[in-house]
Amino acid sequence: MSHAVDFGTVSTVGLESSPVADALAGLRANEARYFKNKYDHVFTVEPASEARSTVDWVSHILEKERGIVISSPPLEATEFQVENIRMAYVFYESGLSINVMYTIDDGGKRAVGFKLSDGMDVPEELGAFKFARQKSKLAGTIRGTYFVIKNEY
Template sequence: MDFKTVSTIGLESSPVAQALAGLRANEARYFWNKYKHEFVTEPAANNPAIVARVNTILGERDTHFETAPLEVSDFEVAGVR
């Protein structure tokens, strides 16, 4: 993700695509500034294992979302996944 140019690519189906794009750019900026890691997302449908892992973690905390995820990211940086 290019945090200097906020893009709604991959988020077009959301009624709040602009807000999501801003949040995603903020995450990209954070990981670049803190770890010099390039933040990359992919469509959630391309990696259902990530979605399942996150849903398991959220379920353990009794947290659930009504909408399906549009994009996912999975990486390890500085020993944190």
């Protein structure tokens, strides 16, 4: 069952099995606040088991572009469009958040972003990436990186 993420009151609902559930909930709330402020979009997530097509699309892009297979189980996912950008997010049990920003227009920006929750180690499958740090009132210290998508999906 889907639910809107409340960034006023951070909740771990749907993320309870994560060892860094509080930090992951803060990271999820941070994303919800961004989309509400920038696009007036309500960030709504659903269990990964109910969002299989979103999880599969993100996994397909990771594997085809960089040969990356995430070992942690996905907990929640969402997919939506703001302006001409298709967005997808998957939140994993390890505390990892992956988003795909895919501009629908030809020649637009397309990228995969990785964010690590406060307190989690860099997953082995992402060991080749360098992560920048960002402070967040909701999520503590977020470490993030990205790569540009080269192919069409």
